Amino acid sequence: MQSLGASEMNKVMSNKLMITLYIFPALFLIAVLIIVPLILTGYYGLMDWNGIGSMTFIGMENYINAIQDGAFWDSAWHSLLLALFSTLSLVIYLAVSMILASKIKGADLLRKIYLIPMLLSSVAIAQLWIKVYNPANGILNTILRGIGIENPPAWLANPDVVLYAIFIPILWQYAGFYILIYYAALKNIPESLIESARIDGANPLQIAYKIKLPLIMGVVKVTVVLAIVGSLKYFDLIYVMTGGGPSGSSEVMASYMYDLAFSTNNFGYGSAIGFLLLIITLVVTVIIRKLTASKEDIQY
């Protein structure tokens, strides 16, 4: 009775047939569920199609229209704004998790509280915040009136503030997720490193900035990509809370795509927008990876 030795393991792993066999199930699922629909979406974008009847090939017309479509670029701008705010908010999450990871009283309880929004479904969160923002009876305006502000804004009705009003629950919704990731990463830093830094006379800020942050930089980079990609394709709260309104002032790329495909039965054009959304997201991801790439991970 001998267990599989390292050399035998290598033998199996260099067998082409074995490699194929092992990766096939995952590859098959990804191909069928993701790659093929992606290609089909790009293909539908070349069609004039209402989703039900027959398709007519119209070449690049949908894509050209999309590029000249002011409403699309407005929605893209809103998505980029969301990406920007999501990324900036990561700094706050990082600070919070640094505090939680240092041994303070009640950190355990706080960590759980921060995680609550993640446990709620998006629709429940949307309903909750619709109530909060209700211009007449909502808790927010009631408080504002209580402290003497006579005409608090109608948060979801005013085209100038609606986008930012929706950003708040979106950021709140994901706070727990990022805090959890940072917390786990920070807990992985060996206590001895911090101990020796302290002996060398580093103050807590220096420890945070010079020791902890560089050590979890890899994780930070991942969260930046997650936040940006997640923002660019964001849909749920916006769809439930305003449907992109009033007058398109809270429309993002994904909700615009949905409106085109399902409200106006314009599947061809909707697919083209969807494909552009994919391309924009891809390009931004590549840029972010390039910008955050460093020669090597820092190890102490």
Place this chain on the structure above:
Amino acid sequence: MKKMKAVTFLAAGCATAMVITGCNSESSGSGDGGGDGEQKTIEFMHLWPEGSSKDHYDIVNEIIADYEEQNPDTKVELEVLSNEQYKEKLQVTSTSGELPDVGMTWPGGFLEPYVEGEMFAPLDDVLDEDGLRDSYVEGTTEAYEMDGSTYGLPLELNVAQVFYNSAIFDEYNLEEPETYEELEEIVSTLQENDVAPIALGNQDRWTGSLWYMYMADRLGEDNLLNQAINGEASFTEEPLVNAAEKTQNLASSGAFTQGFNGLSDQEAKSMFMSEQAAMYLIATWDLPNYTTDESVSQDFRDAVDYFDFPTVEGKGNQNSYVGGPGVGLFVSEESDVKEESKDFVKYFSEEWGEKSVSDAGVIPATKVNTDNVDLPDMYLEVLEDLNNADNLTLFADVQMSPDVAETHLTAIQSLFGEEITPEEFAEMHDEAIEEDE
């Protein structure tokens, strides 16, 4: 002996096989079973599950049972799905060519792709038989018309009415207005007394559209609004711009609940029902809330009444309504049992009218003789109104193609929010309609 057994066994087996294939041919309707007892099966898909729409569900079953009794050769096979799943399944089966023989569709924009794809059968022959067409309320079957043929038999009809809380009206000595100018006075009286005059949830946009539609229907007299929607007239004509301006003025005067563009219709409804607003323009699908629904307080139900939208600047006719049929029955063009299906939908629409209003509180698209039914007064009034209706202006988003409707709805929200002028509002419509053609 053994051989005999084998033969009988074979025979029995054959019989079983025949029964099974017989069943198959029934469901596919190709009918190669032959003989006297040949059964045809009509597949019927509807969207009123027992759980959420029990009254509707029961009426459907009742009608089917009666029909099967009268037509022993025909069997109706039911498939019941809830609203969203229904829409999805319809779309999926349409692309794979497996539509049910009979099903339900919505009028206007929803119908369009199915008709263009030649998936629904024209039902004019059914309507012309026994004068069925005349039994419908003016304007309802027209909603299912495309290129001169009718593709659906409407079941439900909803018209918009201004519901109001008579307790609040009495408190300030207000009476039902007959002119828009009177309505404006009511609004300012209520405002002076710090009562929100009108509940409006314009996040859903079609709610605000109702106000504009009525205003344009009244000011545009002689069908100017419908002509404009059909591209035969321009939205920039003076009466229609005036309608947009009046609507915008009403919104900016604070007649509607604060922040209406961010409120959903559901929220507006709850404000009206919790007596925080005096009036609420909504379609008659809300009638049960104000009459039969036991979960709403009796006091409130007693207090609610409605009035027809008033005339504006002395123009228009109060017997003209903005409304639209809800779902209607279609017959699949590809159906193997098309004739039987047509016979069934005819029978169904004839039976549906009185049953639906008395058992489920649905206002049917067919005229109902109010002497025969036992209903709350408000229902009788509405039915009476519909029997006397001179005109039905279809809901804008039903009447317009999906693209134009989207432009219209967005423009409505901007008009109410004072982001565009009435003139720009008119131009947006003209442009969208022109582009669509």
